[in-house]
Amino acid sequence: MKIVDLKARCVAIPTNAQLRSNTGVHPGYFMRTIIELVTDEGIVGLGEVGGGDQRGALAKLKDRLIGLNPFNTELIKAKILRNTYFQSNARIYAAIEIACLDIQGKVAGVPVHDLMGGRIRDAVPFIGYLFWRYDRPGGGDDTTAEDVAAHCVELAETLGVRAMKLKAGVMEPREEARVLELCRDRLGDEFGLRIDPNGTWSVGTAVRIGKRLEALDIEYFEDPSWGLEGNAAVRKQIRVPIGTNMYPARFDDLGPGIRMGAADVILTDLHYWEGPRGVKDLCAVCKAFSLGVAMHSGCEFGIELAAMLHTAATIPEMIYAGDAHYHYLTDDIIAGGLMPYRNGSIAVPTGPGLGVELDPEKMDKYERYYEEKGDYYARFRTDPRRPDWHPVIGGR
Template identity: 75%
Template sequence: MKIIDLKVRCVAIPLNAQLRHNTGVHPGYFLRTILELVTDEGLIGLGEVGGGDQRAALLKLKPRVVGMDPFHLELIKLKVLRSIYYLSNARLYAAIEMACLDIQGKVLNRPLSDLLGGSVRSKIPMIAYLFWRYDRPDGKHDERAEDLADHCVELHETLGVKSMKLKAGVQSPAEEARVLRLCRERLGDDFGLRIDPNGLWSVATAVKIGQQLQDLGLEYFEDPSWGLEGNAAVRKKLNIPIATNMYPNKFDDLGPAIRLGAVDIVLTDIHYWEGPRGVKDLCAVCQTFNLGVAMHSGAEFGIELAAMLHTASTIPTMTFAGDAHYHYLLDDIIEGGLMPYKEGCIAVPQGPGLGVTLDEDKMKFYGTYYEKKGDYYARFHQDPYRPDWYPTVGGM
């Protein structure tokens, strides 16, 4: 079996609000690049990657992939990810690995999870991911801690989720800390609480806010300050587990992070950690050093979410509920539409490979929508209600 073609398309799907974070605003839609690998036996493997329009970057790798056997992932990784350091991009390789594993599963008539050791759970618990929102469904903006606590209660009641995470670094640290306190009051002691300022806060601010929140029993404090040194400095001062999807988010930084004592929990990400197989490698290292693992979300659509669910289902130590922006999407590009939440969980897709199929009508529709709306990563920091705003680090 050989790969004979690599095809790429960009699509965008609208959201139910504009989502704010400390480096800008998701302007009412997410966009993804969809990859299809075609084999000489007529099988098609699906992959997905974010970060804006990645079509040109993936097509540069096409000559390295065409002619390869999709089962020979170590060789494909050497050619795609290891050959030239200044073209090395784990995100692009991960989309290719995802598609190759989808093909392998279809050849073997086995789910992708079986290629990673087999599932230990059939469904994955997910969180209520809270963002400060512009243009909510009611037309208003989130302005106070009560707005986000109300949203958290709504997601608990409608999706069944039993944990939340606040994307912080938007309002004042004190107001954001108040969100978690309100959620604890309204949802009880067993509801999981997390906060993630994405490294924006200074060490002093992160320690101050962390000390204020210690009595709430947080599941973890994610990227409280910038870099390995920032996380390590905060960790020394608090009795809250420190988590990260930023430092480290690649194998080069994993050793230094462990030596510095910078982290307690590493959030796995298929794209940062070189595909589903790379995530398994990461989890083996984390287990060796008694680090926890959780699942990071990158604003994915159904293809990548399927890969995330399959991968998470094979990791016995992944006991935290997974991140997902998914409940903000109004639709999906896979047949059947959005995967449903049931009692706070999303089921691991059934069927060979990823277990999902593209809906070509929706691909066409949301491809046209992308062409209309454009790639917002070039203007990613833009805040439509504060045109002169720009992001800062350590500014709070």
Template identity: 75%
Template sequence: MKIIDFRTRCVAIPLNAQLRHNTGVHPGYFLRTILEIITDEGIIGLGEVGGGDQRMALQKLKPRILGMDPFHLELIKLKVLRSIYYLSNSRLYAAIEMACLDIQGKVLNRPLSDLLGGSVRTEVPMIGYLFWRYDRPGGGHDTCAEDLADYCVELHETLGINAMKLKAGVQKPMEEARVLELCRKKLGDDFGLRIDPNGLWSVATAVRVGRKLEDLNIEYFEDPAWGLEGNAAVRKQVRVPIATNMYPNKFDDLGPAIRLGAVDIVLTDIHYWEGPRGVKDLAAVCNTFNLGLAMHSGAEFGIELAAMIHTASTIPTMNFAGDAHYHYLTDDIIEGGLMKYENGCIKVPSGPGLGVSLDEDKMKHYEKYYEQKGDYYARFHQDPYRPEWHPTVGGL
């Protein structure tokens, strides 16, 4: 079997609100680049990557893998990810690995999870991800802690989720801490609480917020300050587990993070950690050093979400509910539409490979939608209601 071609397409899907974060606003839609790797036997593997329009970036890698066997992932990784440092991009390689594993599963008639050692759970619990929203369903913006706490209760009641994470760094730090206080009051002691300012806060601010949250028994404080040194400084001063999706988010920085004592819990991400197989490598290192494991969300559609769920289902020590922006999407590009939440969980797809297929009608529709809306990653992450605003790191 050989790879003979691959196609790249960019699609955008509307959200039910605009989502604010500390470097701007997701402006009412997410966009993803979809990869289809085609073999000489007519089997097509699906991959997905975010970060804006990645079509040409992936096409630059095409000559490196044409003619290769999709089962030979170590050699593909060497040629795609390791060959030339300025073309090295773990996100692009991860999309290729995802598609090759999809092909392998289809050839063997086994789910992707079986290629990673087999599932230890049939479903993966997910959180309710809280963003400060512009243009909410029904109108208006989120302006105070009560708005987000009420939305968290709504997600608990409609999706069955039993944990949340607040994307912080938008409002005043103590108002954001108050969101978690209200959620604890409304949803009880067993409801999981997390907060993530994406490294925006100074160490002093992060310590002040962390100490305020200590009595809430939160699951973790994610990337409270900037860099490995910032997270390590906060970890020494608060009695709350420190998690990260930023420092480290690659193998180069994992050793230094462990030596510095910068982290208690590492969020796995298929794209940052070099594909599903790379996530398994990360899990082995974390197990060695008794670090916790959780699952990061990158505004994924159904192809990548399927890969994430397959991967998470094979990691026995992943005891935290997974992140997901998914409940903000109004539709999906896979057959059957949006995956279903059942009691706060999403089931591991059961078909061969990823277990999902593209809906071509929806692909065409959302390709046109992307053409209309454009690549907002190619623009500065602007705030439509504050045209002069810009992000400031460590300024609070």
């Protein structure tokens, strides 16, 4: 079997609100680049990647893929990811690996999780991911801790989630801490709490807020301050587990991060950590050093969500509910539409390969929507309500 073609299309799907973070505002839609890896036997593997329009990057790598066997992922990794250090792109490789695993599963007639050791859970729990929102459903913006806590209660009631994470670094830090206090009060002691300012707070602010959160028994404080040094400095001064999706977020930094004591929990990400099999490698290292593992979300659509589900289903140590932006999407590009939440979890697909297929009509529809709206990464670090605003790291 050989790869004979690589097709890439950009699509965008509306969200039910604009989502704010310390680096800007998602402007009412998420966008992804969808790939189709075509074999000489007519089997097509699906992949997905974020980070803006990736069609040009994929086109540059296409000649390196043509003629390779989709079962030979180590060779593909060597030619795509390891070829030149300054062009290394783990995001792109991960999308290709996902597509190769989809092909392998379809050929073997088994789901991807069977290629990765077999599933140990039938469904994966997810959090209610909380953002300060502009243009929320029904109108208005989130302006107070009460607004965001009410959204958390809504997600607990409608999706059945039993944990949350606040994307912080937007409002005054004490107001963001108050969101977690309100959620603890309204949802009880067993409800999981997390907060993630994406490294924007100074060490002093992060320590001050972290000490305030100690009484809430939160699951972890994610990327409280900037860099390996910032996370390690905060971790030494508070009695709250430190999680990270930023430092370390690649194998190059994993050894230094462990030696420095930068984190207690590392969030896996299919793209940062070189695909589903790279995530399994990461989890083996974390197990050796008694680090916890959780799962990061990158605004994925159904193809990548399926890959996340297959991967998480095979990792016994992944005891934390996964991150997901999925509940903000109004639709999906896969046949059948959005995957349903049941009791806060999404079922692991059981069909061959990823167990999902593209809906051609929705692909066409949301490709046109992307062409209308454009690649927001060029303007992501802006805020339409505050035209002179820009991100500041360590400013609080």
